[in-house]
Amino acid sequence: MESAIPLHLKTQRTRHKRVPDDYQPPYPSFVARYKPGVVRVVMAYFGVQYRDVAPAAAMEALAAIGERFAGEGGPTHWDRAHYVDQAGYTNVVSAAYWDDIARFDAWFEPSREAWTGKGREEIGTFIEVLRPAVARHETLFSSLGRPEGVAVIADGMSGEVQEHAYWGGMRDRIPLSQSDPMTPGGVPELIRDGARLRVKAHDNLCLIRSGQDWSDTEASERKLYLDDVEPVLREGMDFLRDDGLVIGCYANRYMQVLAAGSRASEKSYGQSWWKSLAALERWAESHPTHVKIFGAAMKYLSTLGPSAKLRLYHEVTVAAADEQFFEYLSCHPKTGMLAAVQSAGA
């Protein structure tokens, strides 16, 4: 049993963790471990948005960003996912990960210009980037052997960690929680730069990417997941997307991961932006929609026991104000963090 907080990020505590030192989680979970030299990671979401059938411009944009990812200074790992949003628009989002800020910065400037610098026919584009210090970030995996998202660029995975399977574990895994309540400050602001809309959010904005991978499940387990768990998960994701703002969720996308050749894979993830880690905690712990998800997942896992082949993971970041970047071009007004400022301005 090891701490989710790596040794080199242990600090003098002014805030206690939520469980006693002898706490034993009831089942194993694991976290990504970066090389100690990694001080920041970058997670950058590049979105293409269009209505109905994909226009040629969308295909061209996706090919172009793929080429940039493969080029000099590109991400160590990226994946692509797809969803139809509340306004009926299709969004194809390429999520890319770096562990070197200088490399990212050099790569980003021209890539940004190419992505949101000039309008394209029939499509919108957007960029959402966090570049957190590693102390502002945590991951959790239900099993080993298939890292996803930011964990792919890590050095490897931990052994079994202590800080999970209780409410508050997410916070306790973030190294900064040892000394900082991570209180949000300020409200999101809209900045107009010609046709480009930028959102300046606020200190301690929170991002979660929470993923599901049912590709290893077989007959009865697959049926149980798709019939009993997925619909409840979808209902909660829809709630966050449509009505999340009142509880501090600025935006939510429940996306299907695309495999090579743009075929849908048997992986999905929810990606949501939150006013604070506390707001995310409250939803997860006590909102009826997540209580249902938690109940369905618990029933599923207790039915299957250790034989369950479903893989679950998440990554959570609480970003400082200067670790964020949001830019939207020709997107509808409920896209991503635009929803937060639309509402604030309304």
Place this chain on the structure above:
Amino acid sequence: MESAIPLHLKTQRTRHKRVPDDYQPPYPSFVARYKPGVVRVVMAYFGVQYRDVAPAAAMEALAAIGERFAGEGGPTHWDRAHYVDQAGYTNVVSAAYWDDIARFDAWFEPSREAWTGKGREEIGTFIEVLRPAVARHETLFSSLGRPEGVAVIADGMSGEVQEHAYWGGMRDRIPLSQSDPMTPGGVPELIRDGARLRVKAHDNLCLIRSGQDWSDTEASERKLYLDDVEPVLREGMDFLRDDGLVIGCYANRYMQVLAAGSRASEKSYGQSWWKSLAALERWAESHPTHVKIFGAAMKYLSTLGPSAKLRLYHEVTVAAADEQFFEYLSCHPKTGMLAAVQSAGA
């Protein structure tokens, strides 16, 4: 909105509460307020145990303790409840409350001698007492107007309090949590004193009395409670009673409150002894049996909204080692805290 911790028990914090200062609970709840002069309360459970039909000795014992309660120095409030335990024994438990230690002590010595000092034909008797400093104790009520248990002896009820409707609220309502993790110390020990068996538990033993009152519910709400909530609650209570030890629950009684004349009332409560507040927290937050209870209760309350007539309350104490007393005479070995030492010795 006020803090559950009364002003005169506020101390310099070395431990943070679990929610930010601007946290707003989604529905109202209330706590008992004692007069500031009250430094300790006493909760004393006097049990009679027998098999099958109540023997005359049981009736006599119940009448006798009732007379003592009514006599000089007796409790400010008491109630009586009934349940059939895992060994098939009927237990009738009279729970009595004081807010003055000196008065209790004077009353207790002869009453104890009468209750567990000498054996009676066909019945067992037991006493379980906590006398916590008020800083080691909290209550919570879903509505005003009908205090139960220790709250009956309070000066009154608070306004709406902040520290509830999130996991960790129970701890945050206990004033001592401002500076103390309330870590348990030691293991329960059996002390034989002739036929009398005493249990010396350990520092920071935890007691919860968690009650339900459906006497105000009408047709459809009553049916919903009795059909959809109560069976799930009972299942969780049975789990704690039969298998709680491995998760730190020493003993659990799910009791039906008796009205005057020993008729069953439409009130029940679970009373359980825990190794620590942390163990109770873990069960409540993540054990499948309580997740089901929580899910059923949440569904019930969200179906009914503010019109719900079901009343819920609890009282929780984390007692110092010298604030506890457990004594059993002619009871079966799984009675109350005897279960903890039986197992420890096995």
